[in-house]
Amino acid sequence: MRAELISESVRHxxxxxxxxxxxxxxxxxxxxxxxxxxxxxVIGAGxxxxxxxxxxxxxxxxxxxxxxxxxxxxxxxxxxxxAANGMVASSGTVVAGVALEGGxxxxxxxxxx
Numbered sequence: 001m002r003a004e005l006i007s008e009s010v011r012h013x014x015x016x017x018x019x020x021x022x023x024x025x026x027x028x029x030x031x032x033x034x035x036x037x038x039x040x041x042v043i044g045a046g047x048x049x050x051x052x053x054x055x056x057x058x059x060x061x062x063x064x065x066x067x068x069x070x071x072x073x074x075x076x077x078x079x080x081x082x083a084a085n086g087m088v089a090s091s092g093t094v095v096a097g098v099a100l101e102g103g104x105x106x107x108x109x110x111x112x113x
Contacts, residue, residue: 019033025043046058069110081095
């Protein structure tokens with residue numbers, strides 16, 4: 001595999017499993033999968049795709065922009081943490097970023113750290 005410079009805020013990856021929109025993802029065997037609450041290798045937020053799609057879009061964590069991530073329960077502006085199933089929560093172990101807005105069980109804007 002040839003190394004590529006990621007210069008865009010969104011990148012396409014080959015996919016074989018469905019990932020809901022606005023969930024944190026990490027790579028597993030070169031494909032984005034839902035991140036767990038303690039995974040420290042999150043690459044960004046999935047833009048949603050189904051099993052019939054050959055490629056899935058990921059808003060890259062390294063991009064100089066925010067991305068939408070589904071809140072697990074209520075979150076307020078400020079530091080948010082990774083939660084189960086690729087969501088973010090108001091408490092946890094692994095910092096996911098800074099929520100630019102609050103919300104309850106809905107997508108919120110997160111700025112990666």
